[in-house]
Amino acid sequence: MGEIVTVGGCRVEAEARACGYLTLPDFFADGQSVEIPFLVVNGARPGPRLYVQVAQHGSEVQGLEAVRRLLEEIDEKEMAGALIYCLPNPLAFRERVRATMFDPRPGGMNRVWPGDPAGSPTERMAYAVWTELVKGADAVVDLHTGNRHAPVWVFYEAHGVSEKASRETAERSEEMARLFGAPLLYVETEPYGGRKTLRACCVDEGIPAIVPELGGAGYFDEEIVGLVVRGLRNIMIDMGMIDGEVELPERQTVLKWTADPKAAGVFANKGGVFLPSVRLGDIVREGEEVGVIYSPRTFQVVERLVAPQDGYVFSVRENPVVNAGDRVLAVPEIMRVLEN
Template sequence: MGKPDARTRLNVVNDHQPARDFNLAERLAQTPILTPLDYDRDGKQDGFLRLYYSGETNGYGYVPIPVICISNGEGPTALLFGGNHGNEYEGIVGLMSLARELEVSDVRGRVIIMPSLNYPAVMAGTRASPLDGANLNRSFPGSPSGSPTQVLAHYVSTVLVPLADLVIDLHAGGRSAHFVPCSIVQEARDPHEAAGLAQVAEWFGAPVSFVSVGKGRGGSLTLAGECMRQGVICLTAELGGGETMSPQGLALARDGVTRVLNRIGILPFCDVPAATATRWVRKGPENRLHAHVAGIFEPRVSLGDTVAAGQLAGLIHFHDLPMAQPDEVRFEVSGAVLSLHIPALVGRGDELCTVVSDVG
């Protein structure tokens, strides 16, 4: 892969970069999280952020959140996150592997890697933090005086995101769903930003990509929404699901991230496979198919299938009424199946699958 010229890199990433006049020392003083690393120092550092938390069995201890910073001179800064939800594993493993392999001499600029961002949830194997039951990816911009999850979200929002030119947040379907590996970008504010977001997704090279349209920049809530509120390019990816380890998703976590870092000039000399063309699709609220009754869901389609409006998506069987006919669930729109619910037992309102349609 050839090294892109500086004009290409800067046009895509830096035109909406955050202001660089903020005082890092002041931001660090405003968070209760202790940072043992010096983000401004060249070299390869690894350690643990200290999120102090008074629990039942550890009244005066802290939660250790792994962080790796690799810096070498001038250049862009990338933040790489896995484990935003604790039971989504491809990003966690892919970023740990990348952190071990990268050397200072490989880097131009700075890479900050947090493979297990929501460390309490990762250790518990849960989507939300066991400390407070909160979903980190619905907690931004957070609060320095809130619950542990809110404190962590505040640290990311006020200390880390302002350092960044680019953020990559790696997810999967967790316990609830399987996904066709895909990348997601937020709705842009102008055509130039839209082109930059699309370019990063194409470099990442997921089989499917789409623009997330909805809440984000105003109240933030998600990490991607907070990044866009601050004017920082963010790519989110869904890489598998079922609390398993998808080989395809893991390879995409490694290769996709490395490709993007190469193209923006942070890893200018790395050798990674060329990206395959991504399929741009659209997804809105109307593309989500939900259960309107509770029961046992029997899908009649598979991931990636092409489906038509009115086609049978599956049956919901009433396990408490064995002689009752199952409820038929039919697709409301045509397209391709992007995700499927995993647990067979569903409740009213559960999302059963998502259907996407091609852009254009």
Template sequence: MAKVSNLPIEVAGVFVNPGERRRIEIPVAKLPTGTSLTLPIMVVNGAKPGPTVWISAAVHGDEVNGVEIIGRVLEKIAPRELAGCLITVPIVNVFGFNAQSRYLPDRRDLNRSFPGLERGSVAARLAFLFMQEVVLKCQYGIDLHTGSNHRTNLPQIRANLHDEETRRFSEAFGAPVIMHAGAIDGSLRKAATDAGIRTLVYEAGEPLRFDDEAIQLGRDGVLRVLQALGMRATAPRPRTKHSALIAKTSWVRAFNSGILRLDVKLGAKVSAGQQLGMVADAFGDDAAPLIAAEEGIVIGHTNNPLVQQGEAVVHLATMAPDGSEATLPEVDPEGRPVVEP
């Protein structure tokens, strides 16, 4: 399996020559109606030698920001100017995307199903296909995500920052914050890392909504990574000189059930003891404040005003001192260690 560009690259039996851009539709399955379902892929094989990189989106079918990011990246990529090969997959979970659902028809999470099985469940088969036809042909990967379940995320990079090369192109992306995160079993990033492929995850925005600022930052970040890998001569300038490094994260939870009135926005810096919002009943009675336990920055929050007792409402991050290493793991809304969306 060739990993050197400036040679024809083969995807699903289709060869893409140097200097060529080609769309490929890989058969995935047939729906109960008999309609064929395919995995759409755009391969841009540069005229000059360089690494092979994949960019994926909609591993969770309702996370649409990444779909638009890939479209905007492709507008800027010309095969004659590209060094290396770019394999883009804007809609990995084609089942969930068509149903506007995070999951697959069997209710499995595709991002807990990698590296997959050739003859396993729907999720396992799709994961296996994606690994074989895309991931294992590459040396680097960028997986694009958003928040889940009515939550929105501040643009952020999650990657293995203990690996020097991964950290280099994670910082090149230029997201407002970056965090070190080990990879959880079943995730695309874990499967790719186990195969020796350096991978980062970009998280920004919310499901089923375009966030133009997050999309623009994502597009620019991808182009900066391609430049850092020597695949492009130019890239947009980052908005800030350095990304902030996250040392740890925590969730602020609702003390009671009710209607949320949030007082903070994504990216807001908060101090210990600051009120972040209020949860009360429909009349404004029985109000309980949401209080930050320590100083930090808001990297995520729910957009659903109806919350339950104990529900994770605001995601706070503590910044690491300059020059220090990040010390996750982070925890999910249920308080369990988690490292992937």
């Protein structure tokens, strides 16, 4: 027998779906309310709750089309538990910006979790989302979108980064990151974002959570959308919410994230024009040449750049014009390679 769930004040029968708004009245200077849209799919049997959000950074919309397709695919009559979706920052979304005038810079809404009912406008919105939608969840996926040519990767944290997060929550987050099925996993080995990201707040609360960074900002990429649908489906299968076979890529590379961007970066010490000799996804050795800087006046090489450590070419600067101190490459360390 299914059960009725009430989420965000919205009562949803078993085998049904419903949309609602979290409403914060008297919000804007003109007296209008802010309304945060959400959707709930309630299955035919009791079970776990998966919370998925898109575009807390309002311009990062790649996940939307994947959620639409997933919602089209799943059948609440065959599903267990509940899927909760939210667009937590409608103000940034409608403006197509990463952060609004209300959001802190540069981290945007992702530096205010779990929010504050007496705080800034963004903290109030986050608090409503956190208390009404996130806190009752058994797993959280916070979908972001990186630069146009950025790879797809999933961010999670290692056990021990937070004193509050249990080993079980950390291991479950790692498993979700693997199940998402991106070719790259990025494991946080040092604290990041002052524990004010949604993901960090979740794991501190005992809720496994991941942040997929999807690449392709500003448009829908068929390949990425397909990957996200598969990833969310894999997680739901693993949670026992839907039937099916988990599908994973043959190999996934786990990179080590460190708080100091200098640790894995290659920086220009001389200004000029950057010409890389490696590409995204290459594996390099410490001391290996990865590019040069040449003078736009003489066309002579003014600096040869080398990899600071063995690593994976995770990002390559696109704009070739560099000044002294600009980062041109990121070459994080490979922690392990998962063969599936």
